[in-house]
Amino acid sequence: MWFMAPAFAILLVFFFLPTLFNFVYAFTDWSGxxxxxxxxxxxxxxxxxxxxxxxxxxxxTVVYAVLVALFQNAFGFxxxxxxxxxxxxxxxxxxxxxxxxxxxxxxxxxxxxALLKPTGGLNRLLGIDYAWLGDTTWxxxxxxxxxxxxxxxxxxxxxxxxxxxxxxxxxxAAHIDGASRWRTFWAVRFPLLAPAITFNVATALLGSxxxxxxxxxxxxxxxxxxxxxxxxxxxxTFGQGLFAQATTMSLVLFLLVALMAFPVIxxxxxxxxxx
Amino acid sequence: MTPVVPDRRGVSDAPVWRRLxxxxxxxxxxxxxxxxxxxxxxxxxxxxxxxxTPDLSLPTEWHLLENLRQVWGDGEVLRAxxxxxxxxxxxxxxxxxxxxxxxxxxxxxxxxxxxxxYALAISGIVLPPAVVTVVxxxxxxxxxxxxxxxxxxxMGIYMSTVIxxxxxxxxxxxxxxEEAAQLDGASPMRVFWLVVLPLLRPVLxxxxxxxxxxxxxxxFYAFFVIGGRLDTLPLNLFRVASAGLYLNNxxxxxxxxxxxxxxxxxxxxxxxxxxxxxxxxxxxx
Numbered sequence: 001m002w003f004m005a006p007a008f009a010i011l012l013v014f015f016f017l018p019t020l021f022n023f024v025y026a027f028t029d030w031s032g033x034x035x036x037x038x039x040x041x042x043x044x045x046x047x048x049x050x051x052x053x054x055x056x057x058x059x060x061t062v063v064y065a066v067l068v069a070l071f072q073n074a075f076g077f078x079x080x081x082x083x084x085x086x087x088x089x090x091x092x093x094x095x096x097x098x099x100x101x102x103x104x105x106x107x108x109x110x111x112x113x114a115l116l117k118p119t120g121g122l123n124r125l126l127g128i129d130y131a132w133l134g135d136t137t138w139x140x141x142x143x144x145x146x147x148x149x150x151x152x153x154x155x156x157x158x159x160x161x162x163x164x165x166x167x168x169x170x171x172x173a174a175h176i177d178g179a180s181r182w183r184t185f186w187a188v189r190f191p192l193l194a195p196a197i198t199f200n201v202a203t204a205l206l207g208s209x210x211x212x213x214x215x216x217x218x219x220x221x222x223x224x225x226x227x228x229x230x231x232x233x234x235x236x237t238f239g240q241g242l243f244a245q246a247t248t249m250s251l252v253l254f255l256l257v258a259l260m261a262f263p264v265i266x267x268x269x270x271x272x273x274x275x
Numbered sequence: 276m277t278p279v280v281p282d283r284r285g286v287s288d289a290p291v292w293r294r295l296x297x298x299x300x301x302x303x304x305x306x307x308x309x310x311x312x313x314x315x316x317x318x319x320x321x322x323x324x325x326x327x328t329p330d331l332s333l334p335t336e337w338h339l340l341e342n343l344r345q346v347w348g349d350g351e352v353l354r355a356x357x358x359x360x361x362x363x364x365x366x367x368x369x370x371x372x373x374x375x376x377x378x379x380x381x382x383x384x385x386x387x388x389x390x391x392x393y394a395l396a397i398s399g400i401v402l403p404p405a406v407v408t409v410v411x412x413x414x415x416x417x418x419x420x421x422x423x424x425x426x427x428x429x430m431g432i433y434m435s436t437v438i439x440x441x442x443x444x445x446x447x448x449x450x451x452x453e454e455a456a457q458l459d460g461a462s463p464m465r466v467f468w469l470v471v472l473p474l475l476r477p478v479l480x481x482x483x484x485x486x487x488x489x490x491x492x493x494x495f496y497a498f499f500v501i502g503g504r505l506d507t508l509p510l511n512l513f514r515v516a517s518a519g520l521y522l523n524n525x526x527x528x529x530x531x532x533x534x535x536x537x538x539x540x541x542x543x544x545x546x547x548x549x550x551x552x553x554x555x556x557x558x559x560x
Contacts (some may be wrong), residue, residue, distance in 0.1 A: 008396070104491075107532040235539060
């Protein structure tokens with residue numbers, strides 16, 4: 001039994017206790033400007049809600065997470081189907097698509113900041129001068145695309161592994177029954193990818209809701225805070241010494257993930273069982 | 276056109292696509308991966324003036340080594356690398372060792388208490404760590420800003436992932452070896468160390484890769500826990516790139532990116548096949 005002690009001691013001290021603290025300090029006026037910490041009830045929440053920060057950050061985070069999940073899975077799936085055969089060219093291509101996965105997300109952010117500057121490489125290439133990272137409506141989509149670009153190699157690997165698990169005789173049987181290639185793919189092989197889809201959607205959602213590096217390195221939350229996901233807000237307010245506000249948002253993120261991730265995983269799992 | 280033998284057309288592709296696929300693949304790699312990497316390389320090789328507005332043109336003169344040397348010198352890369360190693364190595368070893376010890380018991384003893392403990396242990400995969408209050412806790416423990424505190428936080432964050440992967444794996448290996456060792460009078464510690472741990476090699480390789488990848492590249496948690504006290508590579512990059520020192524000095528930022536990515540790229544080049552099979556094996560079951 002004592003074999004479990006170190007792991008659970010670490011989990012308790014460095015994971016569960018801080019989480020518990022979240023539920024306490026979100027209701028205090030803890031800050032870097034004074035030593036006393038007093039309970040203030042729901043003041044932090046009402047403050048954040050009344051100046052619109054709470055709902056904007058929540059909306060941005062959810063939009064960002066959904067976009068990343070969509071893009072990352074679309075790219076990963078497309079790449080897996082494209083590179084399914086084990087030719088040497090495909091092997092090399094797979095390695096290339098894995099490079100961004102290995103790179104630091106911060107570095108990826110800087111690369112795209114340079115590439116997407118109004119005077120940067122992409123506009124030079126296309127001959128336009130669009131401010132990719134300065135549009136209050138579309139920049140969140142651009143940042144989500146960058147996030148998906150970084151992680152699409154991982155999704156690709158998972159989908160490739162999923163495609164390999166589909167038994168060949170099933171595919172053959174479908175063909176003998178007169179199904180076209182197109183139909184065989186969508187009606188037979190695609191549904192059998194359900195476990196891979198569960199894993200990829202869940203990790204993409206979790207990864208982007210906990211995201212920070214890419215958005216920070218490309219836009220820093222701008223323009224006009226339209227890409228300010230929760231972790232960027234937490235980082236910023238923590239730096240300003242407003243610890244209670246940062247804690248409150250941290251609690252909001254915790255609740256958001258708990259509310260969003262568990263039902264999503266549950267639904268995806270259910271779908272796996274039906275098939 | 277009379278079909279004689281049912282061929283495997285269900286999986287094989289149309290001839291047009293066969294011819295087209297390599298072209299599409301090549302173009303896609305060049306456009307989506309080639310361009311960003313090219314930008315890093317040429318910008319890192321430019322002089323300060325040329326790199327002010329980074330673009331895809333070749334540098335008029337190659338300054339790559341010079342820039343790398345400058346970053347190495349005043350970017351304090353060496354100190355930051357040591358900081359990174361100081362945090363990453365103990366975190367990874369600790370989380371793997373303690374995680375697999377717990378996972379072994381959780382997988383072997385199917386009591387109701389263990390089921391609850393397992394659910395608790397893996398909840399961290401989904402739930403985000405409380406990054407602000409962990410700083411407060413570390414302060415109360417006297418570990419604020421220390422490597423020990425950082426290591427603890429990383430272990431706390433990734434313990435769930437390790438327990439999840441290893442428990443799943445232990446359940447697939449037969450108990451007979453352990454029982455034989457036990458009958459021979461080996462203590463649980465010896466059974467774990469000499470029998471179980473070697474069997475776990477494949478899953479531990481996967482977990483090592485994943486945890487290394489996350490911890491080596493992490494900047495968010497490091498900022499809260501050790502920001503300003505201890506430097507790691509990403510933290511240092513973040514500091515120099517956002518502070519005045521490197522502002523708009525894209526050649527130095529990208530020289531730093533190259534230096535920082537090299538270790539992982541080398542590791543990847545050496546163990547590519549293992550890493551790929553490792554990452555995928557745990558996910559699709």
